Amino acid sequence: DVKVTQSSRYLVKRTGEKVFLECVQDMDHENMFWYRQDPGLGLRLIYFSYDVKMKEKGDIPEGYSVSREKKERFSLILESASTNQTSMYLCASSPGRGEAFFGQGTRLTVV
Amino acid sequence: QKEVEQNSGPLSVPEGAIASLNCTYSDRGSQSFFWYRQYSGKSPELIMSIYSNGDKEDGRFTAQLNKASQYVSLLIRDSQPSDSATYLCAVTPDSGYALNFGKGTSLLVTP
Numbered sequence: 449d450v451k452v453t454q455s456s457r458y459l460v461k462r463t464g465e466k467v468f469l470e471c472v473q474d475m476d477h478e479n480m481f482w483y484r485q486d487p488g489l490g491l492r493l494i495y496f497s498y499d500v501k502m503k504e505k506g507d508i509p510e511g512y513s514v515s516r517e518k519k520e521r522f523s524l525i526l527e528s529a530s531t532n533q534t535s536m537y538l539c540a541s542s543p544g545r546g547e548a549f550f551g552q553g554t555r556l557t558v559v
Numbered sequence: 560q561k562e563v564e565q566n567s568g569p570l571s572v573p574e575g576a577i578a579s580l581n582c583t584y585s586d587r588g589s590q591s592f593f594w595y596r597q598y599s600g601k602s603p604e605l606i607m608s609i610y611s612n613g614d615k616e617d618g619r620f621t622a623q624l625n626k627a628s629q630y631v632s633l634l635i636r637d638s639q640p641s642d643s644a645t646y647l648c649a650v651t652p653d654s655g656y657a658l659n660f661g662k663g664t665s666l667l668v669t670p
Binding site for chain 1: 591593600601602603604605608647649651655656657658660661662663
């Protein structure tokens with residue numbers, strides 16, 4: 449089975465903090481993604497990576513950056529957390545241009 | 560922006576009935592189509608994939624695809640209360656790596 453693991457299930461951070469969300473996959477997938485999910489807005493793509501050290505902006509990259517130094521690990525960084533970044537963050541991986549497999553999600557609250 | 564449209568629901572069906580979930584998409588170049596199930600507070604889980612016109616059956620689930628009409632559906636036979644969840648339709652784009660997701664249909668199966 450594909451396993452995508454996110455480092456935290458719940459996080460509470462203060463406004464202005466730098467926040468790191470980590471994601472690891474164990475299936476040697478080329479592609480990894482970060483989404484956020486908010487009620488009524490659905491899944492929105494923040495960033496994705498199609499190879500080590502390669503990244504592309506998604507639909508809502510502002511206020512975020514990413515890092516992919518190793519194939520299995522994709523990190524999302526909130527440079528200076530704000531309350532409007534309170535959300536469910538979902539990491540996913542895929543072997544190609546097909547189905548994606550999700551981690552368990554991180555519910556981030558910024559206070 | 561390539562659109563994937565779903566009725567938000569809630570769709571309420573009695574236990575044992577057939578639940579029918581529908582999805583339309585705008586990208587004529589899309590080739591692969593997926594249904595995800597998402598329980599409240601959890602991450603999306605892949606339940607069906609379909610790549611060619613027609614029906615694909617897996618247990619109580621049947622996915623239907625009509626590329627000419629740009630329409631995908633999911634039928635759930637003998638619906639159970641445990642099927643109560645939000646169902647997300649996802650479509651591969653003609654170009655790019657990330658799936659395009661609909662906002663989901665909420666299904667409630669009542670005992």
